[in-house]
Amino acid sequence: MKHAVKKVGMMGGTFDPIHCGHLLAAEQAREQAGLDEIWFMPTHIPPHKQRDSLTLAEHRLNMVQMAVADHEAFRVTDIELRREGPSYTYDTMVQLTQQFPDCQFSFIIGGDMVKILPKWYQFQELLRMVRFIGLARPGTELDREASEYVTFVEMPVWDISSTLIREKAAAGKSIRYLVPAAVERYIKENRFYETLD
Numbered sequence: 001m002k003h004a005v006k007k008v009g010m011m012g013g014t015f016d017p018i019h020c021g022h023l024l025a026a027e028q029a030r031e032q033a034g035l036d037e038i039w040f041m042p043t044h045i046p047p048h049k050q051r052d053s054l055t056l057a058e059h060r061l062n063m064v065q066m067a068v069a070d071h072e073a074f075r076v077t078d079i080e081l082r083r084e085g086p087s088y089t090y091d092t093m094v095q096l097t098q099q100f101p102d103c104q105f106s107f108i109i110g111g112d113m114v115k116i117l118p119k120w121y122q123f124q125e126l127l128r129m130v131r132f133i134g135l136a137r138p139g140t141e142l143d144r145e146a147s148e149y150v151t152f153v154e155m156p157v158w159d160i161s162s163t164l165i166r167e168k169a170a171a172g173k174s175i176r177y178l179v180p181a182a183v184e185r186y187i188k189e190n191r192f193y194e195t196l197d
Ligand SMILES: Nc1ncnc2c1ncn2[C@@H]1O[C@H](COP(=O)(O)OP(=O)(O)OP(=O)(O)O)[C@@H](O)[C@H]1O
Pocket: 012, 013, 014, 015, 016, 021, 022, 025, 108, 109, 110, 111, 112, 113, 135, 158, 159, 160, 161, 162, 163, 164
């Protein structure tokens, strides 16, 4: 018997830490693109980001797990944390498409990332394995060229980032409601982000 195809949206990120913007983005993409599941995937080493000291992978993973635990369609994969070197999405998708032949994968990205997509490692090959879902500001003009490989979904803009969370935490300011409560507790208990790197 042939299995039904499962539509999976990959939400990759450094997640240092995961915040409510990531969760809102994933949920809007899930609903608007009709995805069955979202797989959150913390990167081992982000390919295009320069930061000297990321929080330990184990802790970033724990925070992601806590953040998504109450959503029935949200899952977490540590596939990139188990691989050495920069976490190129192409390498990951080769592994995932082999491991899960019944899944159809999309990759969710923030709207600001769309213009640099063609610079991703093995971009043309990657396009054979995934379509991209870009989060667009409601009413924004869409990049027609990118529409060949990006499906845009609308999301109210939340100008929050992990950088903002780290800066607020280092300044002793509140991060309540910017991250899920369990993540806020975990950050406090472990004294993360008390200084900026
Ligand atoms: N507020 C947000 N709204 C929509 N998408 C977001 C938001 N914040 C991050 N993203 C998207 O989530 C994905 C993972 O992001 P990442 O983990 O690098 O978080 P970040 O907040 O951008 O981190 P940092 O501030 O450390 O650079 C990226 O595709 C990014 O564009």
